[in-house]
Every structure is written in C-alpha cells, then in structure tokens.
Amino acid sequence: MKDQAASGDDRGASASPRLSTRETAARLGVKPETVYAYVSRGQLSSRRAPGGRGSTFDAAEVDALARRTGRRDPSPATGDPGFRTGITLIESDRYYFRGVDATELAGRYAYEEVAEWLWTGDLRPGIRFTAPDEALAAARRAVDALPAHSGSTDRLRVAVIAAATVDPLRFDLSREAVLASARNLIPTLVEALPPAAGASPTGDATAGTANGRRAGLARRLWPKLTARPADEPSIATLDTALALLIDHDLAASTLAARVAASAHAHPYAVVSAGLGVLEGPLHGAASGLAHRMLTEVLERGSAVPVVADHLRTGRRVPGLGHRLYASEDPRARTLFALLADVPQAAPALAAARDVVTTTARHAPLHANVDLALAVLSVSSGMAAEAGETVFAVSRTAGWIAHALEEYGERPLRMRPTGQYGGPRPPQPLPSATGEALQ
Incomplete structure (x- = not known):
C-alpha cells in the first residue's frame, strides 16, 4: 500500500512505494520501536515524511529485510496473527491444497498420494507408507501398556513418543529425513491401535479395490474402528475423509505444531503438539x-x-x-x-x-x-471417538507439511508479548501461610 503522506517526488524517486512506520512494522511483524532499531543498525534506511510527520521506508527494502529475518505476515483486520503458507487456501466456500481444489484431489487420489503431493509437490500414484518393524513393536508395547479405558488419542500420543525413541535420526531436520520419518510414523500410528472389539486384527485381506484404487491406509485403519466387514463404498468414504482432512490452514492444532517446529522440535514432537490440541471438544473431538x-x-x-x-x-x-x-x-x-x-x-x-x-x-x-x-x-458401528481418530491420523500429514515450511523460517519467530495485567512492581515478598501468626 502506498504511503498517503509521500509526495509525488518521493514516488517518482523510487521504483517501489513508500511505507509509513506503522505499515513497515506490520509488514515486518515487529513493533514500531524495532523499525527504528533496524535503522540505527543500518539494516533499513528511512526518509523524513513531508511536513516532518514521521519517517517513510522503501517497500522493496522492507520486503528484502523481511525475507532475511523471516517476517510474520501483517495481521489481518480480525487481529489474528497471520503467517505465510503455501499449503492450504480457503476462500469463497472452497479450499485448495497447493492451489488445487482439495475435494477434487481427495475424490481422485488415495490418502497417501495426497499427503505425498502436499509434502513434495510431486504426485506419486500408488505410493504406500510402511511402518518399520522396530518402531511398530515399540509403539504397540507402549499402547498395550495403557489402561483399557484409554481413548484413541491417548494411544496415538503414546505411540508417537514410542516411535520417536527408536528413531536415532529424529533430530535431523533436513527435508529428506523429516519426510522419511513421516512416511514411517503415519502407518505406525494406525497399526499400533488395537482392533475394535470383535474385529479381525488384519481386517478384510481379501477385499479388492476402492473406486479403482488401493486404499492402503484406509483399509488398515478400518478394523481399528469397527468390527463390521469393510465394503468398498465405505472404504472409499473413509479414504476420502482421510484425504480431505489432511490440512485446513492454521487450525488450532496446526498452529501448535508450527510453534513446536519454530523451536526446531523434531517431527515426532511436532505431531505430539498437534495431538495435544486436537483432543479438545471444539476441535478433533x-x-x-x-x-x-x-x-x-x-x-x-x-x-x-x-x-x-x-x-x-x-x-x-x-x-x-x-x-x-x-x-x-x-x-x-x-x-x-x-x-x-x-x-x-x-x-x-x-x-x-x-x-x-x-x-x-x-x-x-x-x-x-x-x-x-x-x-x-x-x-458403520464405530465408537463415538472414531471421527477423532480419523481426524488425528489424517491431520498428522498436515502437521508435517507445516513443519517442513516452518523449519525454513527464522527460528522462534512466534514469540508474542503478553499484555501484563497483574500488580505493578515492586510488591513485598509474600509471607508463608501462618507466618504472620507466629
């Protein structure tokens, strides 16, 4: 946006518009005082606005500084923080993964295919994720040790932690390592869950294809949710639900996952952060x-x-x-x-x-x-928490996608300042209970 106080000479002297201090601070995601700190350190140049009313800044120079520092996008009119992302766009009552209608993607491709495409931008038809033996064994032991009344999200959280302990490369945040961990973790979560009461541990191994595609993860998840035999329309619906739910922009659990990734937590910890928020009744539950x-x-x-x-x-x-x-x-x-x-x-x-x-x-x-x-x-004869399980398994891929983005940003950029409303200092030291009576 052009600074309205800038003169015609200002606009003609530069190829980019001039920004006010307030606009510059919003574009950089900092306070106005920090803008002047950048000026004093020589990271940003300023020009006095006509009439001496504040300073103006070259928009191109501000954008260059933002790229170097890993800026936060300007806050929208709602006051909610905004962050650049190339994963999901929601507008006009539709939503898009990487610019492609998400419902069309989910209708044509299986969950693993959509997840892989969201992570890499490459479509790999027929890709299936596999749980490593060691990680699956550790996750199953941990899940089996939980009380029988434990919920599915409890089991998933424990399975994530157990899988992390047997992955010596979990602290490697390179793109290739994170993707390898993700492809291993998601099927580990599914297969670590106990089968639904009365269900075959392996499901219906003789079933064919769903809508012309092998619904790999959906078919493995089905017997964890219900004892009813899997019919093809139901498997197709479950597989599509998994693909549809992979991401939905910065939902609460995704924001938590990005905060964890901003601190360079490993991908298992990122997923744990997402699961912790997902369990709320206003989100996954x-x-x-x-x-x-x-x-x-x-x-x-x-x-x-x-x-x-x-x-x-x-x-x-x-x-x-x-x-x-x-x-x-x-x-x-x-x-x-x-x-x-x-x-x-x-x-x-x-x-x-x-x-x-x-x-x-x-x-x-x-x-x-x-x-x-x-x-x-x-x-389908599933328990009430089945939808939450589907949501959690599916959204794991979205949290990984956001972690991959966040690992490329300036670390610890999500550090808001609290609006302190407590007693003003200095306050006297508190007394222990009963001390004044002695």
Missing part, C-alpha cells in the same frame, strides 16, 4: 459430540426433541456451522455424496439432514465435516 447427537436422533425418531434439548440447555448443536464457510462445508458435501452410496448409511444420513432442517428454523447453519464423520461412524 467435535465429531464425537455429533455422533452422540445422531444416535439420539435415531433412537427418538426425530431431530426436533434433540435439537430442542440442545437449545434449551444453551448448548450448540454439534456438526453445524463453520467460521470459514458461509454455506455447507465442502468436506461435508463431498462425504455426504459418498455416503449416499453406502446402503447402511441411509438412516444416519437422513437423521443428519433432519438435524440441519430442524435447526434452520432457528438459525441458518449448514453441515460441517464433523456431522459427515458422525454419519460414517454411526452407520
């Missing part, structure tokens, strides 16, 4: 709330009393609305279309539509991906 709601709708025969109960008690209706989409979540739309081809999903799909229609009388909210995951989990 949201599909479990939608699962329970759909189960209740099916039991009561209508969404009306269920939605009424949620609204009467001040609870949000799960699976509806998304801050980034004005209409239906494109991930939900894609999964609903696939679920329509799964015969056993018809009742749950109808219940989900009943929820949307009923809630529309109160607020114009559209379905999000959590509701679609709930339809899949309810109709």
Whole structure:
C-alpha cells in the first residue's frame, strides 16, 4: 500500500512505494520501536515524511529485510496473527491444497498420494507408507501398556513418543529425513491401535479395490474402528475423509505444531503438539459430540426433541456451522455424496439432514465435516471417538507439511508479548501461610 503522506517526488524517486512506520512494522511483524532499531543498525534506511510527520521506508527494502529475518505476515483486520503458507487456501466456500481444489484431489487420489503431493509437490500414484518393524513393536508395547479405558488419542500420543525413541535420526531436520520419518510414523500410528472389539486384527485381506484404487491406509485403519466387514463404498468414504482432512490452514492444532517446529522440535514432537490440541471438544473431538447427537436422533425418531434439548440447555448443536464457510462445508458435501452410496448409511444420513432442517428454523447453519464423520461412524458401528481418530491420523500429514515450511523460517519467530495485567512492581515478598501468626 502506498504511503498517503509521500509526495509525488518521493514516488517518482523510487521504483517501489513508500511505507509509513506503522505499515513497515506490520509488514515486518515487529513493533514500531524495532523499525527504528533496524535503522540505527543500518539494516533499513528511512526518509523524513513531508511536513516532518514521521519517517517513510522503501517497500522493496522492507520486503528484502523481511525475507532475511523471516517476517510474520501483517495481521489481518480480525487481529489474528497471520503467517505465510503455501499449503492450504480457503476462500469463497472452497479450499485448495497447493492451489488445487482439495475435494477434487481427495475424490481422485488415495490418502497417501495426497499427503505425498502436499509434502513434495510431486504426485506419486500408488505410493504406500510402511511402518518399520522396530518402531511398530515399540509403539504397540507402549499402547498395550495403557489402561483399557484409554481413548484413541491417548494411544496415538503414546505411540508417537514410542516411535520417536527408536528413531536415532529424529533430530535431523533436513527435508529428506523429516519426510522419511513421516512416511514411517503415519502407518505406525494406525497399526499400533488395537482392533475394535470383535474385529479381525488384519481386517478384510481379501477385499479388492476402492473406486479403482488401493486404499492402503484406509483399509488398515478400518478394523481399528469397527468390527463390521469393510465394503468398498465405505472404504472409499473413509479414504476420502482421510484425504480431505489432511490440512485446513492454521487450525488450532496446526498452529501448535508450527510453534513446536519454530523451536526446531523434531517431527515426532511436532505431531505430539498437534495431538495435544486436537483432543479438545471444539476441535478433533467435535465429531464425537455429533455422533452422540445422531444416535439420539435415531433412537427418538426425530431431530426436533434433540435439537430442542440442545437449545434449551444453551448448548450448540454439534456438526453445524463453520467460521470459514458461509454455506455447507465442502468436506461435508463431498462425504455426504459418498455416503449416499453406502446402503447402511441411509438412516444416519437422513437423521443428519433432519438435524440441519430442524435447526434452520432457528438459525441458518449448514453441515460441517464433523456431522459427515458422525454419519460414517454411526452407520458403520464405530465408537463415538472414531471421527477423532480419523481426524488425528489424517491431520498428522498436515502437521508435517507445516513443519517442513516452518523449519525454513527464522527460528522462534512466534514469540508474542503478553499484555501484563497483574500488580505493578515492586510488591513485598509474600509471607508463608501462618507466618504472620507466629
């Protein structure tokens, strides 16, 4: 943006526009005082604005300094911090991986293929990730040692830590090493999970292809989620869900993963950071709330009393609305279309539509991906936390993609300053409890 105070002579004397101090600070992601510190150190030149009202700075010079220091992008109007990324773009109720419509990618390619493409920009049809024997053995031992009531995210966190301990190259943050760790870690997480009660440990090994492609990871994950035999439409839906959920820009768990990567934590620690945030009910666990709601709708025969109960008690209706989409979540739309081809999903799909229609009388909210995951989990005999498991396994690839980006930035750049609101110093030393009575 051109500095409005700059004169015509200023604009003609330079090939790039002039920026005010405030604009320069925003572009560099620093405070105005730091801008003048750059000037005093000779890293940035300034020119007095006409009339003596502050200084102006050459935009090209500012951008060059930003590239050298690893700048933070200017904060958007919402006040939220923004960071440059080439992974996911969300706009006009659609989202894109590396500029390509993510729903089209997920509809055509398997999860591992989309993950590999997101990491490298190269499409490798037929690529499958393999769990190393030593890492898988360590992860299974750790997971098996947990109490029986442990949740799937508990198991995944433990599996990540166990896998890290047997990877001597985990501290190598070169691109090749990080990618090798990622390709090993994701299948290790899946295969370390215990099979669902009554499920075959290996799943249906005789099943063929899903939508003309071998759904490798989805087929291995299926028996961890349900004892029901895997049919091809269901496997195709699960595989597509994995591909759709790989990334969604700077969601809370992804931001946590980038903070860890900014500190040059190894990729296993980056994934652990993401998993810690994902478990919240407003993030990865949201599909479990939608699962329970759909189960209740099916039991009561209508969404009306269920939605009424949620609204009467001040609870949000799960699976509806998304801050980034004005209409239906494109991930939900894609999964609903696939679920329509799964015969056993018809009742749950109808219940989900009943929820949307009923809630529309109160607020114009559209379905999000959590509701679609709930339809899949309810109709497939999965536990309520199954959607969270799918989310966590899938998003691991996205966290790795963001870590790869962040490793190339200036380390520890995500260091906000707290707005202190405590007592002003100096304060007297505190007394131990009861000391004053002695």
